[in-house]
Amino acid sequence: MSGLRVEERPDRLVVTLDRPEKRNAIDADLVAELHAVCAELEARPRLLLLTGGTEGIFAGGADIGQLRERGRLDALAAINSAVFARVRALPMPTVAAVDGPALGGGAELAYACDLRVCTARAVFGQPEVRLGILAGAGATHRLPALVGEALAKELLFTGRRVDAAEALRIGLVNRVVDDPAELLPTAHGLLDEMAKGSALALRLTKLAVDAPPAAHPHLDLVSQAVLFEDEEKRRRMTDFLERRRDR
Template identity: 45%
Template sequence: MTDKTLLLSNDRGVLTITVNRPNALNALNKEVLTELRALLEDPLPLNGSDLRGVILTGAGERAFVAGADIREMSVMTPDEGEAFGALGQRVTRLFEELPVPVIACVSGYALGGGCELAMASDFIYATSSAVFGQPEVSLGLIPGFGGCARLHHLVGPGWAKELIYTGRKIDAIEARRIGLVNRVFDTREEMLDSAAATLAEIATRSPVAVALCKSAIGDSVGRATTDALAIEKAAFRKTFMTGDMREGTAAFLAKRPPSFPGH
């Protein structure tokens, strides 16, 4: 894709998606969201057999994504606002539904829709410059791309309510302390290198098993333990139907590295 608002690069099966509106702090407007939806719904670039992970980031040091485009939202009708929210929710769900791990790499602001976009990844890495928040209430809005639905699963309902009700911003260290961020780095380069290394480590594991783990965890969120265990059991059963399971167990017994076929 050559559109200016998204930059794509693929390095040994790791696709890096960069939101590229640095002059607007990478704010999510309809154009960016529509391009992300088209990218994620297209089976050709994303579902190829060589794709092993995705890094999601923003251009420049100032912002990952500073939020949704307020200028664009300010003139929307209720119907247009609902459609805009539906578009944002669709994009975040598509990231969750990818069968490969997604790491959000955050430098600078990840506010509003930016924080929601990061939360749709499997986990978040950040630099010490990162700032997170859901400040929508200060604009007479609420989080509309999944903040109300996802934040409490990551940090608990108490922290989620405090952050959303106050619109307060927190730094990367606080975000890590409450469970929103996995790791914090001094520089953007260290963060991106570490994300690539993590995805490379995951790539040595069974891609089928990783995809089933992602699906089982995602489908279990918010469910009663009994229901979550049933989801896990069904996914566990599926592994016994795969070449990856046969290869992985055979390699273990033969004391050799596995060569997973990916099916």
Template identity: 45%
Template sequence: GDKSFSVGGDIRELESLSVDDRWEQHIKKLSSINTAVENLPVPVIAAINGFALGGGLELALACDIRIAAERASFGVPEVTIGGFPGTGGAVRLPRLIGKGKARELLFTGKRIDAEEAARIGLVEEVVPPAKLMDEAMKLARRIADNSPLGIRAVKQVINQGSEKDTAAAMELSDSLRRPLLSSKDYAEGLTAFKEKRKPRFVGE
């Protein structure tokens, strides 16, 4: 929306969920949603306008690319109320921006603006609010012009390879690359290049 991407949990709702099975189920459900977003076979772009705080930022971290409006702000304030970023923030944030800066944000709960978020690599681009959705859609269309098989394989290597050593990550990369060489999309890409036209990929 105009004011917020997402500000995470409603404090009144959190108060109603005592530290019992209901609370644990609530956290697991939110965490599973973020994991499902992260594991989608297609790239997911977060267009962030306004606040992305707590669980809202954790959702954005599960996306592949983040574009922010100039007035966006970011933070993981859970520790300021005695809580913990339990739906992936403490895991994904250090992997994205490095342990040092992640520690600062996670330990202090402070907010940062869009310019700072771009500087530390939390978002890829900052645009005027009026252009946010247009820029996100422009990027989505550019990605969609490419081979869906190639995009899917690259995303899988990025997501899974970062958790492996270099040799294992390269083995994963090779295992996903080889089948593409016999795909219809690869043949179409080569033909389109030779014919100097836009390829028509079919995902096969």
């Protein structure tokens, strides 16, 4: 891959946006590579850490040169929104590690992940209306779900940028680290905590949380029925009871 660096670990993929000369702008080639990563994680579900590295840039948005030339049929093709939706629907949890600006499509890619960790110099923003378009790759529905409708509308209508401190306060990110060198260890630490749980329980929990309200409680009941018959559940509960008995 030319726009991504992919590191395989036993329980996760670490995917780094790697177009520093273009500020990690999201172009058609990068979209195709993200689709390939999604296909791999759909076929063999694992955790995902998505980052721009610790060089002071996550993603400066869509490639404006390409975006300027797109017409209505390109918009209807959902070029960026389709791959971000695929990231959102991955079977196992995902964490975005953000250093520096995450703007436009870059912010929408971060919103598509389940959790976000950022450095103190991170900035989020949706400048699309100032370019004559809307934030059409997920921000119009994911941002309200994260920060509430009124604040999301303010950010989408004005293009105002949100710094790391505000992002933490409004619930846009889960953690902020002062030292960029701590960004990836912090993100991996979150994934390490997840990896201590049952992979199937984790997968079904994500499915339940992301399901529409009408799916509850039926989805919860069916998921729990599956887990109650899983040998991993029996093993984990037996271990728990034995540890408590030996205290």
